[in-house]
Amino acid sequence: MYDKKTTQQLIKLGQSLLKDSRSAIPEILIDDLRKVINFHDWRYYVLSDSIISDLDYDTLFKKLKALEEANPNFKSKDSPTERVAFGLTKDFPSVKHIAPMLSLDNSYNAEDLKDFDESVKKLTDQEHIVYTVEPKFDGAGISLVYENDNLFVAATRGDGVKGDDIINNAKVIRSIPLSANFKQAGIQKIEIRGEVLIRKDVFDKMVEQQKQDKSDWQELKEKGEKNIGSEPKVFANARNTASGGLRMQDSKEVSQRGLEAFVYFTGYAIDENGDTILRKSLKTHHETLQLLYDLGFKAPMNEITVCENIEQAIKACSDWEEKRADYPYEIDGMVVKVNDLDLQEICGSTSHHPRWAIAYKFKAKTSSTKLLNVEFQVGRTGAITPVAKLDPVHLAGVTVSSISIHNEDYIKEKDIHIGDTVIIERSGDVIPQIVRVIPEARDGSEEQVVFPSHCPECETELKRVEGEAAWRCENSICPAKVVEGMIHFVARDAMDIEGFGKSQVKRFYDEGFLKNIPGIYKLPYDQLKELEGLGQKSIDNLTVGIEKSKIQPIHKLVYALGIRHVGKGTAKVLTKNIRDIIELKGFDLETLQAMEDIGPIVAESVHEYFHNENNLQILAELREAGLNFTQEIKENTGNQILAGKTFVFTGTLEKMGRNEAKDMVEQNGGKVVSGVSKKLDFLVAGAKAGSKLKKATDLEVSVLTEEQFLSMIVDGI
Numbered sequence: 027m028y029d030k031k032t033t034q035q036l037i038k039l040g041q042s043l044l045k046d047s048r049s050a051i052p053e054i055l056i057d058d059l060r061k062v063i064n065f066h067d068w069r070y071y072v073l074s075d076s077i078i079s080d081l082d083y084d085t086l087f088k089k090l091k092a093l094e095e096a097n098p099n100f101k102s103k104d105s106p107t108e109r110v111a112f113g114l115t116k117d118f119p120s121v122k123h124i125a126p127m128l129s130l131d132n133s134y135n136a137e138d139l140k141d142f143d144e145s146v147k148k149l150t151d152q153e154h155i156v157y158t159v160e161p162k163f164d165g166a167g168i169s170l171v172y173e174n175d176n177l178f179v180a181a182t183r184g185d186g187v188k189g190d191d192i193i194n195n196a197k198v199i200r201s202i203p204l205s206a207n208f209k210q211a212g213i214q215k216i217e218i219r220g221e222v223l224i225r226k227d228v229f230d231k232m233v234e235q236q237k238q239d240k241s242d243w244q245e246l247k248e249k250g251e252k253n254i255g256s257e258p259k260v261f262a263n264a265r266n267t268a269s270g271g272l273r274m275q276d277s278k279e280v281s282q283r284g285l286e287a288f289v290y291f292t293g294y295a296i297d298e299n300g301d302t303i304l305r306k307s308l309k310t311h312h313e314t315l316q317l318l319y320d321l322g323f324k325a326p327m328n329e330i331t332v333c334e335n336i337e338q339a340i341k342a343c344s345d346w347e348e349k350r351a352d353y354p355y356e357i358d359g360m361v362v363k364v365n366d367l368d369l370q371e372i373c374g375s376t377s378h379h380p381r382w383a384i385a386y387k388f389k390a391k392t393s394s395t396k397l398l399n400v401e402f403q404v405g406r407t408g409a410i411t412p413v414a415k416l417d418p419v420h421l422a423g424v425t426v427s428s429i430s431i432h433n434e435d436y437i438k439e440k441d442i443h444i445g446d447t448v449i450i451e452r453s454g455d456v457i458p459q460i461v462r463v464i465p466e467a468r469d470g471s472e473e474q475v476v477f478p479s480h481c482p483e484c485e486t487e488l489k490r491v492e493g494e495a496a497w498r499c500e501n502s503i504c505p506a507k508v509v510e511g512m513i514h515f516v517a518r519d520a521m522d523i524e525g526f527g528k529s530q531v532k533r534f535y536d537e538g539f540l541k542n543i544p545g546i547y548k549l550p551y552d553q554l555k556e557l558e559g560l561g562q563k564s565i566d567n568l569t570v571g572i573e574k575s576k577i578q579p580i581h582k583l584v585y586a587l588g589i590r591h592v593g594k595g596t597a598k599v600l601t602k603n604i605r606d607i608i609e610l611k612g613f614d615l616e617t618l619q620a621m622e623d624i625g626p627i628v629a630e631s632v633h634e635y636f637h638n639e640n641n642l643q644i645l646a647e648l649r650e651a652g653l654n655f656t657q658e659i660k661e662n663t664g665n666q667i668l669a670g671k672t673f674v675f676t677g678t679l680e681k682m683g684r685n686e687a688k689d690m691v692e693q694n695g696g697k698v699v700s701g702v703s704k705k706l707d708f709l710v711a712g713a714k715a716g717s718k719l720k721k722a723t724d725l726e727v728s729v730l731t732e733e734q735f736l737s738m739i740v741d742g743i
């Protein structure tokens with residue numbers, strides 16, 4: 027970013043600016059001060075290698091602020107002074123990510139990584155794959171969009187499809203450049219992904235201070251002092267402090283959390299003609315990160331290793347696991363990525379994770395504690411979950427006092443007793459688990475866990491279906507099930523009713539204002555207003571949220587209904603080719619099972635749902651309340667010229683991405699399959715095609731170039 031000569035010049039310039047400079051023209055002074063401050067920000071926040079005293083830095087900053095205030099016409103959006111005091115953001119606007127923010131697949135040992143290598147080789151048809159290995163930062167994901175060199179959007183991960191635009195908060199994170207010279211690299215618009223985190227020592231210091239404040243406060247309270255405010259909080263762990271920080275309303279408070287941002291990926295970068303520059307002028311992941319680093323971003327260039335094969339990548343992962351404790355930031359593993367962007371494109375992604383990358387998770391951290399009691403909770407589907415209440419214990423940055431122990435078989439298998447000493451484990455963002463009990467620690471006072479025979483909420487006798495692990499309450503009006511069902515309905519990834527959370531659902535239910543899902547659309551607002559702590563403002567927000575939910579697409583509504591075994595993906599499959607939700611009632615088991623990824627269990631559950639009177643009544647009431655039940659379905663526009671034909675793509679495609687090619691085939695009635703066999707109709711071979719091409723030639727399968735494939739679609743076979 028700054029070479030030796032520029033560094034020396036900027037140091038000198040800074041020194042002269044610190045001296046009296048009244049005679050200089052303000053415009054030039056302002057410009058020089060900005061350059062010098064940006065340089066020192068970069069040294070401090072990106073390189074972690076400051077070369078200026080705090081006092082000198084503050085003096086320069088104050089000078090710049092004063093000059094800008096005296097000359098408001100020289101104000102600029104990318105000035106370092108723009109990073110402070112943004113005031114309050116009430117509601118963060120929701121933004122759709124340019125491409126979904128995916129997760130990573132996990133691996134835990136060398137074997138898993140070798141399997142990953144095999145699958146990459148198979149997908150790309152290559153014998154040698156170069157990988158990169160870099161830390162898996164344990165913070166909060168962020169997406170940054172720059173347009174014409176300026177930071178334009180900064181969004182949280184949210185549900186992966188859309189997040190909150192928290193740009194004012196991002197601007198106080200000094201390792202995020204407000205502007206960068208992308209033009210120089212031919213980039214007009216780019217989206218960069220990264221992770222916001224807090225350095226371990228910075229976090230520890232904050233916690234130490236908070237603990238001190240808390241004990242001072244408690245002392246005052248014991249003395250009976252008044253007006254001491256509320257009890258000071260102590261942060262639980264660095265990751266939650268970072269992600270909570272991103273969503274704080276007051277950017278001034280955000281600036282005090284010491285947040286930093288590493289960047290590790292870009293999936294979208296276009297030039298002024300709208301053409302992608304990825305895979306064209308940027309060929310590898312390493313080059314991409316190097317470019318970002320050169321432009322002033324905190325890319326992990328000191329941490330990243332380029333590996334010639336998976337064995338080297340495995341070694342890099344285990345070397346890092348050893349030195350993990352010495353690294354200044356929390357990391358919960360390493361990320362192994364295919365370096366070549368062309369090969370990444372060929373690998374593609376599932377709806378959950380890219381196939382060209384995998385997380386290598388470090389071994390979990392464990393603690394031991396006492397199991398005090400077991401409580402039984404009723405879930406949305408009526409399944410009874412035993413929950414172990416623990417003597418609170420610190421584990422990998424969080425305090426654990428309650429842990430699910432799943433079902434009766436699990437309790438038997440692990441021989442869990444009340445009063446046992448148990449070992450609990452937590453790896454990364456995974457929910458803590460009981461690994462085992464320590465029988466040697468028993469003193470005879472331990473008690474057997476007795477599973478209830480009746481529902482703890484409504485006392486209906488519990489049933490256990492053969493082959494299933496859970497005991498269930500089959501009472502469809504069991505209060506616990508109804509409440510959980512409504513919580514699921516309003517949740518973010520279902521109907522996404524803003525201002526309607528878990529506690530509100532429970533409260534309205536307990537107060538008798540809400541009985542079932544359709545009741546959400548018939549709330550007695552006049553009476554709700556009387557509830558303590560619920561002002562006109564909250565009621566207004568709630569009304570808006572509820573109204574907005576009425577126009578959600580039908581796959582969201584189908585998911586929100588809470589049909590057993592129907593997750594978000596299945597809801598999309600079910601609604602793909604229907605115009606109205608009620609069409610699902612007409613589908614028999616066979617039709618349902620013929621759908622993509624729908625097996626007998628899901629089919630049975632959907633069928634049952636749409637043949638239950640109670641559910642049909644709910645649907646009728648929701649329709650009556652004005653919810654959207656319909657959609658237009660895209661007619662297949664292709665003229666089916668590829669009907670019944672199968673295709674395999676191999677090598678690097680120049681004119682289209684893998685997904686685009688797949689869409690084209692499907693729109694024209696054909697099918698893309700994974701392997702080459704005698705039955706295959708066409709192999710489309712791009713550059714660097716390998717063994718698939720050879721196999722196809724051996725089997726005398728027709729081989730097409732990319733151009734031939736395209737003209738086939740335009741002109742017909």
Ligand code: IVH
Nearest residue numbers: 128129130161162163167221290291361380
């Ligand atoms: S690459 C398509 N690299 O881990 C790009 N992710 O558990 C996929 N993460 O969602 C992301 N460090 O928020 C990548 N070096 C790194 C990462 C990293 C942390 C996060 C990221 C991701 C999550 C998956």
